[in-house]
Amino acid sequence: MLALKTEKQLKSLGLNSYEVKIWTALLSRGVSTAGELSDIANVPRSRSYDVLESLEKKGFVVMKLGKPIKYIAVPPKEVVERVKKNVQEYAKDEIKKLSDLKNNDIIDELSTLHTQGVELVEPADLSGSLRGRHNLYNHVEYMLKNAEKYILISTTQKEFIDLVKQFKSLFEKLKKKNVNVKILTQINSQTKNYIDEIKHFAEVRNTATKARFCIVDGKEMIFMVLDDSEVNPTYDVGIWVNTPLVKDLEKLYLN
Numbered sequence: 001m002l003a004l005k006t007e008k009q010l011k012s013l014g015l016n017s018y019e020v021k022i023w024t025a026l027l028s029r030g031v032s033t034a035g036e037l038s039d040i041a042n043v044p045r046s047r048s049y050d051v052l053e054s055l056e057k058k059g060f061v062v063m064k065l066g067k068p069i070k071y072i073a074v075p076p077k078e079v080v081e082r083v084k085k086n087v088q089e090y091a092k093d094e095i096k097k098l099s100d101l102k103n104n105d106i107i108d109e110l111s112t113l114h115t116q117g118v119e120l121v122e123p124a125d126l127s128g129s130l131r132g133r134h135n136l137y138n139h140v141e142y143m144l145k146n147a148e149k150y151i152l153i154s155t156t157q158k159e160f161i162d163l164v165k166q167f168k169s170l171f172e173k174l175k176k177k178n179v180n181v182k183i184l185t186q187i188n189s190q191t192k193n194y195i196d197e198i199k200h201f202a203e204v205r206n207t208a209t210k211a212r213f214c215i216v217d218g219k220e221m222i223f224m225v226l227d228d229s230e231v232n233p234t235y236d237v238g239i240w241v242n243t244p245l246v247k248d249l250e251k252l253y254l255n
Helices: 004-011 017-029 032-039 045-058 078-101 105-119 134-144 157-176 190-197 246-254
Strands: 031-033 061-064 070-073 126-130 150-154 180-185 201-204 211-216 220-224 237-242
Touching: 004 017, 017 032, 017 045, 017 070, 017 134, 017 190, 017 220, 032 045, 032 246, 045 061, 078 105, 078 134, 105 190, 126 134, 134 157, 134 220, 157 190, 220 246
Parallel strands: 150 180, 180 201
Antiparallel strands: 031 070, 061 070, 126 237, 150 211, 211 220, 220 237
């Protein structure tokens, strides 16, 4: 019987519970019939043929010629390579679909609807919460890309390193757009090398504060409300606001 952790990892290859049981049973036998595998894996015989047909289509098994029908297990390393190739091809197709959609007239129509909708919204309503560090950083990236004049980021030394790794190329593009980037963080032996990586694209200033926020053009801000060293990235939380009052808060950190 497989350990729960192993079974969960095998499911990441795109297999369901029955497929995991039948395939691992076949690996232990090398060559076997559907009936034999059903008994070994404790899978109903009525399902074993469907499961083996599915595994064959996915490239995990090969059906042996002759009678009775037997199946041969494909070596695990080869299976991983096949799954990897299929995922890459699927991702490539999906990216192409998204690229085609981005260049489609429907996006222009939707963008027009969004612009008209925002114009009807009261400034106080242009705010919201974001959950999960992945979502937070996605929104920060969106804000940075749309910056026109300047950006102010305050962050911890741990997060500073993450931001450099993720946004270094974007900081370079912002520099070419003449967008002024200032970053407040703790300057020490841990951050020094990362500061050197972006020193031509951003000005890094030392600060003792652990406040985490990003302000763009003095009107849009995202404020992370939790300590990144004490919270799981999945549960990180940020508040986004779009208001000219952000300028007042910005002055406290720049003066």
